[in-house]
Amino acid sequence: MLLGMSAFAQQGGLTEAALSEIRKGYEGTATDKALRNAMNNASLPVLAKNAERSVMIDTHFSDMVKTKGRTNQKQSGRCWLFTGLNVLRASTIDRFDLGDFQFSQNYCFFYDQLEKANLFLQAVIDTREKPFEDRTVDWLFAHPISDGGTFTGVADLVTKYGVVPSDVFPETLTSNSTSAVRGQLSTLLRQDGLKLREAGKKADLQQMKVDMLKEVYRILALTLGVPPTEFEWTRRDAKGNAVSTKTYTPQSFCKEYVSQDLANNYVMLMNDPCREYGKVYEIEYDRHTYDGHNWLYVNLPIEQIKEMAIASIKGGDAMYFSCDVAKFLDRDRGICDLKNFDYESLLGVQFTMDKRQRVQTHASGSSHAMTLIAVDLKDGKPEKWMVENSWGDSGWKGNIIMTDEWFNEYMFRLVVEKKYVPADVQALLSQKPILLPAWDPMFASEEVF
Numbered sequence: 001m002l003l004g005m006s007a008f009a010q011q012g013g014l015t016e017a018a019l020s021e022i023r024k025g026y027e028g029t030a031t032d033k034a035l036r037n038a039m040n041n042a043s044l045p046v047l048a049k050n051a052e053r054s055v056m057i058d059t060h061f062s063d064m065v066k067t068k069g070r071t072n073q074k075q076s077g078r079c080w081l082f083t084g085l086n087v088l089r090a091s092t093i094d095r096f097d098l099g100d101f102q103f104s105q106n107y108c109f110f111y112d113q114l115e116k117a118n119l120f121l122q123a124v125i126d127t128r129e130k131p132f133e134d135r136t137v138d139w140l141f142a143h144p145i146s147d148g149g150t151f152t153g154v155a156d157l158v159t160k161y162g163v164v165p166s167d168v169f170p171e172t173l174t175s176n177s178t179s180a181v182r183g184q185l186s187t188l189l190r191q192d193g194l195k196l197r198e199a200g201k202k203a204d205l206q207q208m209k210v211d212m213l214k215e216v217y218r219i220l221a222l223t224l225g226v227p228p229t230e231f232e233w234t235r236r237d238a239k240g241n242a243v244s245t246k247t248y249t250p251q252s253f254c255k256e257y258v259s260q261d262l263a264n265n266y267v268m269l270m271n272d273p274c275r276e277y278g279k280v281y282e283i284e285y286d287r288h289t290y291d292g293h294n295w296l297y298v299n300l301p302i303e304q305i306k307e308m309a310i311a312s313i314k315g316g317d318a319m320y321f322s323c324d325v326a327k328f329l330d331r332d333r334g335i336c337d338l339k340n341f342d343y344e345s346l347l348g349v350q351f352t353m354d355k356r357q358r359v360q361t362h363a364s365g366s367s368h369a370m371t372l373i374a375v376d377l378k379d380g381k382p383e384k385w386m387v388e389n390s391w392g393d394s395g396w397k398g399n400i401i402m403t404d405e406w407f408n409e410y411m412f413r414l415v416v417e418k419k420y421v422p423a424d425v426q427a428l429l430s431q432k433p434i435l436l437p438a439w440d441p442m443f444a445s446e447e448v449f
Contacts, residue, residue, distance in 0.1 A: 035346070048341040049330070057335055057401055061386060063310070064374040065318045068093050070398035071102060073390045075177040077147040081105050081112070082390035083320050083369040084154030085163075087415075090318045090371070092257050099238045102166040106175045107250070110224045111161045112153065113145065115289040117189055117216045120144045121209045122290050124193040132197075139438050140285075144189040147178045150295045151320040151369075151415045153288035155262035160289065161227075162250030163258060168231045174223035181223050185216065266320075267421045267429070268297040269308065269414045272442050273356035275299050282433035283443045295443075298428050302408055306382060311420040313375050320415035321372035321387055324364045325400070327410050334395025336402040338409065355409055359441055366412040366442070370400065382407070412442070 014022075026032055038047055067090045073082050085103045093101055120140060127137050174181050192212040196205060233253070234245040248256075275281060277299050286295040312319050323336075330340045344350055358364035370387035377383070385402045389395055402411075418426065436443070 044343070044346070045341060048343045048346045050339055050342045053330075053337060053339050056333060057337070057384070057403075058376075059396065059401065061374040061376045061384075063313045063377065064386070065090065065313055065316055066094060067318060067371070067373055067388055068098075068100065070388065070392060071105075071390045072392035073105075073176075074171075074392075075179070076175065077178060078105060078109060078149075078175075079369040079390055080149040080151065080322075081108055081154060083322075083371050084151050084158075086371045086388065086390070087151075087318050087320050088158070088163075088258055090373075094316075096235065096257070097237050099236060099240060103163045104166045104169040106166075106171050106224055107164045107169040107227050108154070108157050108161070109147070109175055110169075110220055110227050111157055112149065112288055113147075113185065113220055113224075114213065114217060115157070115292075116145045117185065118209070118213060119285075119287070119290045120189050121192060121196065121212060123285065124196050125205050125209065128197045135437075135439070141190055141193060143438075144186050144193065145182060147182055149288055150286065150322075150413075151266070151268065152286075152293050152295045154320075155266070156287070156289050156292035158254060158258065159262050160292075162252070162254035164228060164231060164248075164250050164253060165233055168233060169225060169227060172224055181219065185219065188215065188219075263293070265417055266415050267418055267426065268295065269305050269416060270297040270299050270442075271302045271305055271412060272299050272359065273354075274359050274442065277301055278428060280428055280431045280433045281436055283436050283438065283440060285438040286443055296433055297413070298425060300425070302411070304425070305411075305414055306407075308416045308420050308422075308425075309372060309385075309414060310375055310377070310382065312416055313373070315420060317417055317420070318388070319372040320369060320413075321411070322366045322369040322413040323402075323407075324366065324410040324412070325368040325370070327364065328406060329400070331394060334389075334397075334400050336400060336406045336410070338403065338405050362441055364410065369413075372414065373399075 067086075071082050071086060073079055082105055085105060085108065089101065089103055092098065092103075123140050124137075127134065127140065130137050132138070189212075195212075196208060199205060199208060228250070230247060230249050232245065232247050235243045237243055270281070272281075280296065280298055282294045282296045284294065287293055309319060325336070327336070328338055328340045329336050353361070353363060355364070370389050372385065373388050374386035375382050375384075382404045384404060385407055387400050387402070389398055389400050392398065
């Protein structure tokens with residue numbers, strides 16, 4: 001029997017005959033040698049850069065939302081938070097004639113990390129009777145905490161904790177570079193998760209959790225600062241003139257300067273070709289707070305989503321937008337274009353997967369959130385789009401321009417105010433959502449670029 005198993009295994013192995021045939025893939029021609037010399041001494045993106053697309057794209061846009069300034073998430077995965085707050089920031093600046101104003105990303109991030117720690121620990125308590133090999137349990141311990149997220153997380157955090165100006169709770173070295181503290185928190189939470197699973201039946205699990213969260217809070221306070229519960233702030237107009245000075249709580253500041261129902265004012269849209277269109281989906285554990293909301297979206301064809309995006313831009317409202325930004329991105333010019341790089345000619349292969357197949361095989365997915373602010377229409381049809389990024393001055397004046405063809409292939413999520421969503425799409429929200437697992441290919445990794 002063992003001999004039979006060995007023979008069976010060998011059938012799929014690389015035999016000498018197979019290797020002899022495979023080696024013919026590199027023939028050592030003059031072209032092969034020249035390419036090998038080049039690829040041994042320069043990066044593939046540099047060599048694949050399409051010289052025919054080296055001219056800067058036209059930067060005129062027929063329709064653009066008025067925004068002010070650029071933000072910089074630096075070495076952190078908080079694009080979702082910068083983008084969500086930038087959407088709110090644009091309307092706040094416009095309503096109050098503010099200058100270089102930002103909401104504190106660090107303030108919201110502090111409570112994001114605390115809430116995610118509680119979400120993990122409570123989920124461990126909820127699943128402690130399941131075996132460790134259970135896929136949900138395994139997924140939880142594989143993802144105890146992250147600095148990625150979605151707009152739903154922004155809405156839940158701002159609704160629960162309010163907001164403060166960036167000068168009231170500024171960035172720290174750790175908030176700008178989150179990997180080190182995230183690694184320590186992940187180890188601590190996994191350790192605490194084991195303790196909760198191994199605790200006796202008479203143990204007070206909720207008190208154990210609170211004691212564990214005290215340690216998390218202390219780490220966050222040491223690295224990010226102690227978030228204010230009350231503060232004094234002077235509002236200044238775009239010219240720098242003082243308008244008013246008041247004492248606020250984060251909640252009262254939010255009520256005055258955000259003043260909208262974040263939980264009910266927006267519709268989350270998705271273009272996921274792996275799922276049936278016209279249906280509502282919800283992703284398990286894709287939330288930031290245990291008592292908050294999972295990411296819930298309406299899945300629609302790309303053309304329908306474009307119609308709402310155009311309406312919002314024309315209406316002067318920026319949108320939360322996420323995509324697979326690294327694909328065909330020319331960072332120097334700040335352009336996403338399917339023709340920026342020609343890897344097929346360089347490597348002598350063909351890449352034939354469509355959008356659905358790329359998602360199914362984990363070759364593509366939503367990796368970065370930005371603020372959609374512009375579209376260029378020709379005869380009513382979009383030719384290109386522009387997003388305000390959170391990478392400082394990189395790209396084109398801190399923005400990224402996307403061709404419409406690229407938009408079709410690598411755009412995934414869009415958050416639109418309800419006033420721009422047609423009644424028939426809003427009616428879809430009455431459906432009972434289809435619950436997808438946390439490890440679904442589209443959501444296997446949060447937006448952390």
